[in-house]
Amino acid sequence: MTLTGPQREEACRLLREAERRVAPIDPLSELLPGLEVADAYAVQQGNIARRLSAGATVVGHKVGLTAAAMQQLLGVDEPDFGHLLDDMVHRDGGTVPAARYCLPRIEPEICFRLARPLRG
Template identity: 60%
Template sequence: MTLEDAYAVQLLQMERRRAEGRTVTGHKVGLTSVAMQRLLGVSEPDYGHLLDDFVHLEHAPVPVGRFLQPRIEPEVAFVLDAPLRGPGVSVADALRAVAFVLPALEIVDSRIRDWRIGLLDTIADNASSGGVVLGSTPTPVGEVDLRRVGATLHRNAELVGTGVGGAVLGSPVTALVWLANTLGARGVTLEAGHVVLPGAVCAMVPVAAGDTVTATFAGLGSVTARFVPGDQP
């Protein structure tokens, strides 16, 4: 299987989900840390789709039965208020298209047993995207330097991760630019209203029923996810 084959498999999955009535509400960027790129032997990120049923509101119960091997990681989510299409998108172009940023927790998941994934596995599996819990405190993107935003991750009140925005390709905005230009080369536009997850600021941690996870971002607020048994809220 080639890289293009893997993205074709991902797209077939999304077409099937759209035929079932789902809608695309955004995208995610993965493999944005040097450590993950080295682990998988790549030099650039990958991307996946976000669907409407992937999105969970803060504090609403998240049923773990909807996932196979869920893990969670803190991210700064971009919410767009203008279309963004490459190629040729610059940092300034990307920032102009952003309405605000939100604290977010991405739920990553994998069909590959024990997370023994390779690059083509994760791309075909929608970049290991399972869902996202969005915070409720919007911040204008011009009011914060996302490279320097520090974050902490707590699971059941225990500190399990720390990070900084610069861990994401040097800046989360760089990931947004990469996504717009990569999708643009495939004829795809990032639409107004869409959510973009640019990549995690620290390593993912596993979650299970009964866990409560909170990510706190300096200057951006916090977001909490509460995981419950079953597959219904």
């Protein structure tokens, strides 16, 4: 990691504030030069930990950027991953409040519900 602890905390704050205001911000890689993949995951973990302490629960995990074309487009060389929290789930037939998002889009995803945890 190349960012300092205070820089990672600032990144967490910037993302939380953008979410609260429902407003985009410049990419963190531009705002915090030197940001590396490990820093980005540390920022993600910081914000997930904060949301869990506020009562959210992990209901799944996500892997993104699995297509080589998308990796090339975004200048990365591996998939990314993250957590899915209960407040991110929209039930079939439910209403999705568009005002909660700054640029709402729909992206189909394939998911699997497993009967038991994977091991290994």
